[in-house]
Amino acid sequence: MNPMFYFLLALTAVLAATTNAMPAVLDVNGDVMFGGSSYYVLPAIWGPTGGGLNLSSLGDTQCPLYIQKEESEVERGIPVKFSNWMPKVWFVPESQNLNIEMDVAATICVQSTYWWVAPSNLPIMTFWIAAGPKPEHGEDSSRSFFQIKKTDEFHRGYKITFCSGDGGCDDVGIARDANGVARLAVGSEPFPFVFMKASEAETSPKTMSII
Numbered sequence: 387m388n389p390m391f392y393f394l395l396a397l398t399a400v401l402a403a404t405t406n407a408m409p410a411v412l413d414v415n416g417d418v419m420f421g422g423s424s425y426y427v428l429p430a431i432w433g434p435t436g437g438g439l440n441l442s443s444l445g446d447t448q449c450p451l452y453i454q455k456e457e458s459e460v461e462r463g464i465p466v467k468f469s470n471w472m473p474k475v476w477f478v479p480e481s482q483n484l485n486i487e488m489d490v491a492a493t494i495c496v497q498s499t500y501w502w503v504a505p506s507n508l509p510i511m512t513f514w515i516a517a518g519p520k521p522e523h524g525e526d527s528s529r530s531f532f533q534i535k536k537t538d539e540f541h542r543g544y545k546i547t548f549c550s551g552d553g554g555c556d557d558v559g560i561a562r563d564a565n566g567v568a569r570l571a572v573g574s575e576p577f578p579f580v581f582m583k584a585s586e587a588e589t590s591p592k593t594m595s596i597i
């Protein structure tokens with residue numbers, strides 16, 4: 387297609403992102419994030435806080451898979467894609483309900499990999515995030531809507547929150563399961579992330595100089 391078209395598209399997006407009351411989420415390079423692209427979700431602090439996100443079984447049951455956080459900072463894991471926000475904008479908006487999907491070709495569980503808040507298993511009240519089918523409108527939205535919110539402490543750092551139907555949001559952080567595996571869980575201390583565009587990550591070695 388005409389390169390001018392892309393230029394205008396990008397310009398429109400930047401203008402919309404900077405002049406609107408609704409800010410766009412920016413990746414670690416300061417670029418506006420879009421729904422069609424995939425992004426690694428990495429700790430805002432490089433080093434001991436580990437790497438990106440992956441999928442793995444929790445406990446004895448193989449499926450569904452749950453979101454896991456890599457221990458090593460060199461593992462970027464699996465990137466995510468954002469979708470399904472209400473405002474008619476091309477960019478990923480801050481503080482709006484949206485769905486998050488692991489951008490992976492196939493898993494042993496042969497189903498989509500959208501984030502869902504799993505019901506907790508008593509006696510341990512931990513709300514893990516599982517990978518599951520594409521959420522449908524209606525009842526599904528109460529367990530599959532997340533928001534990305536800016537954190538002030540970190541440059542281009544964001545936290546992810548889970549927003550149930552009643553308007554309230556709870557922070558998504560890291561908790562360890564019975565086997566000591568770090569996983570995303572709702573209701574934990576907020577964990578600050580940065581987003582790195584997946585296609586750039588392979589070619590650009592400088593992208594990890596976050597702070």
Ligand SMILES: *[C@@H]1O[C@H](CO)[C@@H](O)[C@H](O)[C@H]1NC(C)=O
Nearest residue numbers: 440441442456461462463464
């Ligand atoms: C996810 O974890 C599995 C099992 O540890 C590993 O084999 C795989 O390479 C990881 N995937 C990515 C994309 O890092």
